[in-house]
Amino acid sequence: MKNLFSGLMIFSLLSLTLFVAGCSPEGTGGKGGSVSLQGAGASFPKPIYEKWMNEYGKVNNGVKIDYQSVGSGAGQNAIIAGTADFGASDDPMKDEDLKKAKGDLLHIPTVLGAVVLTYNLKEVKEPLKLTSDTIAGIFLGEIKKWNDPRIAAENPGAELPDTEISPVYRADSSGTTAVFTDYLAKTSEKFKEKVGTGKQPNWVQGVGVGAKGNDGVMGQVKNTPNTIGYVEIAFAKENKLPMALIKNKAGKFVEPSLENVSAAAEGSAGNMPEDLRMKITNADGETAYPIASYTYILAFREQKDAVKGKALADFLWWALHDGSEFAKALHYAPLPEAVLKKVEGKINSISSGGKSLREGAE
Numbered sequence: 336m337k338n339l340f341s342g343l344m345i346f347s348l349l350s351l352t353l354f355v356a357g358c359s360p361e362g363t364g365g366k367g368g369s370v371s372l373q374g375a376g377a378s379f380p381k382p383i384y385e386k387w388m389n390e391y392g393k394v395n396n397g398v399k400i401d402y403q404s405v406g407s408g409a410g411q412n413a414i415i416a417g418t419a420d421f422g423a424s425d426d427p428m429k430d431e432d433l434k435k436a437k438g439d440l441l442h443i444p445t446v447l448g449a450v451v452l453t454y455n456l457k458e459v460k461e462p463l464k465l466t467s468d469t470i471a472g473i474f475l476g477e478i479k480k481w482n483d484p485r486i487a488a489e490n491p492g493a494e495l496p497d498t499e500i501s502p503v504y505r506a507d508s509s510g511t512t513a514v515f516t517d518y519l520a521k522t523s524e525k526f527k528e529k530v531g532t533g534k535q536p537n538w539v540q541g542v543g544v545g546a547k548g549n550d551g552v553m554g555q556v557k558n559t560p561n562t563i564g565y566v567e568i569a570f571a572k573e574n575k576l577p578m579a580l581i582k583n584k585a586g587k588f589v590e591p592s593l594e595n596v597s598a599a600a601e602g603s604a605g606n607m608p609e610d611l612r613m614k615i616t617n618a619d620g621e622t623a624y625p626i627a628s629y630t631y632i633l634a635f636r637e638q639k640d641a642v643k644g645k646a647l648a649d650f651l652w653w654a655l656h657d658g659s660e661f662a663k664a665l666h667y668a669p670l671p672e673a674v675l676k677k678v679e680g681k682i683n684s685i686s687s688g689g690k691s692l693r694e695g696a697e
Contacts, residue, residue, distance in 0.1 A: 370646040374402040376410020376423025377510045378549040379567040380630040382665045383446055384423070387658045391650055394657075398646050404548060408508020408534045414440065414633045420643055422633035425510025426534055427612035439636040441681050442611045443651060444629040444674060446667040447600050449591035450514050451626070452579040453571040454563040455556050456481065458494040463579040464588045465489065467522035467617075467625075470581075473563060474502050474519070475529060476542035481561065496561070503555045503564030506545030508534040514628040515565045518616035522625075565626075569666045583625045584617050595624035597668045604673040611677060629670075634685065641687035648685040648692045655682075 374384070381404040388400045405413075407424035414422030415436050425448075433440055452465060469485050472478035478485060482495040505512045513534045520527040530536045538545070546552045546564075553570040556562045568591050571578050580588040589595050599618040607613050617625045632651060638644025655678060659669040670678060683693045 370398050370642055372398065372400045372420045372643060372646055372650070373418075374400065374410075374421045374423060374632075375405050375413040375419040376403075376633070377407045377425050377630055378404040379407075379425045379448055379450075379511050379514075379628075380423060380445065380667070381549070382569045382573075383662060383667050386661050386665060387650075387654045390658065390661065391653055394653075395649075398650065400650065404550075406505075406507040406534075406548065407510030407513065411633065414635075420634075421647060423631065424633060425628050425630045426513035427614070427631065428633070436635070441634050441636050441685070443632040443634065443681050444611055444670055444678055445632055445651075445654065446662050446669060447596050447627060447629055448667050449568040449596045449624055449627050450511055450518075450565050451568045451571050451591045452563060452565055452581065453553070453556055453576045454579065455560050455576070456496065457560070458496050459490075459577070461490075461493065462577055462590070463490055463493070464582070465579045466582040467519060471519050471523035471526040473500055474504065474539070474542065475526060476539050498561045501559065501562045502543030503552050503559075503562050504538055504543055504545055505547070505549075505552060505565075507547045509548075510534060510628075510630070511549060511565065511567060512536065514614075514616060515626060517614055518626045521617045572666050581625055583623055584619055585621045585623070587621060589622060589624050591624050591626075593663055593666070593668045595622050596627045597671065599623040599625070599627035600629070600668070600674070601671050604671045607674060607677065611674075611681065636684055636686065637689075638685060638687045638692065641692065644685055644687045645692040648682055651682050651685075652679075652693065655679075 384402050388402060407426050410422035410424050411428055411432060413419035427442055452470060466489060469489060479500060480497060481500055482497050487495055516532040516536050520532040530538060546555045549566045549570045552564040553566050553574055556564045557574050557576060578591055580590050583589050598620045599615050602618060602620050603615055615627055634647060655675060662669045683691055685692050
């Protein structure tokens with residue numbers, strides 16, 4: 336009888352627990368709910384996205400977000416194929432690719448960043464100064480040595496070694512590459528003709544080495560003397576590697592500071608199209624850094640799963656408001672106010688069954 340009584344008590348407690356659990360509030364805002372989101376895409380925003388997801392988990396432990404840094408091309412493919420809840424890309428999707436998506440895909444700018452030229456030259460103490468023609472010449476294989484007269488002319492007094500230059504480029508489908516090549520194609524006709532622009536351009540055979548992800552390029556440059564590569568600024572900063580000053584459209588050599596990145600966006604914010612797809616390389620402005628870019632979250636306007644959709648919309652709203660305080664410490668520039676207002680409208684348009692999932696948001 337004693338064993339039977341104990342068994343009945345355990346059964347009753349289990350039943351009560353299940354009943355209470357079943358009555359617990361689900362959804363993204365309550366502690367009782369649990370929602371998992373999967374994102375994939377660009378490595379350019381990886382540091383800030385990881386920070387946001389970690390901090391958001393502290394204020395809303397009912398939402399778990401995993402982000403795989405696999406490159407912009409893979410991120411675009413993942414959202415189109417439905418293997419991710421959101422994608423991420425530094426390169427806005429082309430019209431023909433958007434047509435492949437089963438629904439209206441939103442481009443939601445999150446932060447601004449810089450693509451920098453970083454290098455491994457122990458002899459050089461001051462930041463190198465580079466023009467677009469010189470950068471193009473290096474990646475075309477026409478400028479082969481560090482003491483080439485064209486580099487020397489831009490850097491008088493610098494101790495440039497008589498060594499071969501080893502350029503490092505992205506081997507995967509990369510939004511960082513799209514930003515970098517967009518800049519060079521705008522400023523060098525020869526680069527545009529020979530290499531082109533995009534996430535996977537036609538790099539000149541036998542010139543340089545490829546590496547996967549911003550991490551891969553950074554590792555190659557950091558560990559190999561005489562290399563030069565292009566990466567998102569956070570990767571160079573974190574690894575304490577130098578960054579070149581780039582000559583902008585106004586003829587000034589400028590550093591990739593947050594102020595100069597913001598300057599590249601502010602002048603064009605009023606011209607941003609309704610769908611928010613925009614490139615800001617080689618921007619006008621005395622202080623504009625010329626290889627700057629928005630980076631985007633890609634999400635369907637109409638969400639099949641209302642709970643996941645609300646979780647995503649709420650996270651994006653938090654990231655672009657409360658989360659913006661973390662951007663500068665990680666070397667990203669927050670969105671200009673005029674752009675943020677447009678982005679708020681896009682987030683509020685995320686819906687399920689035709690009903691906004693952000694309804695009533697302040």
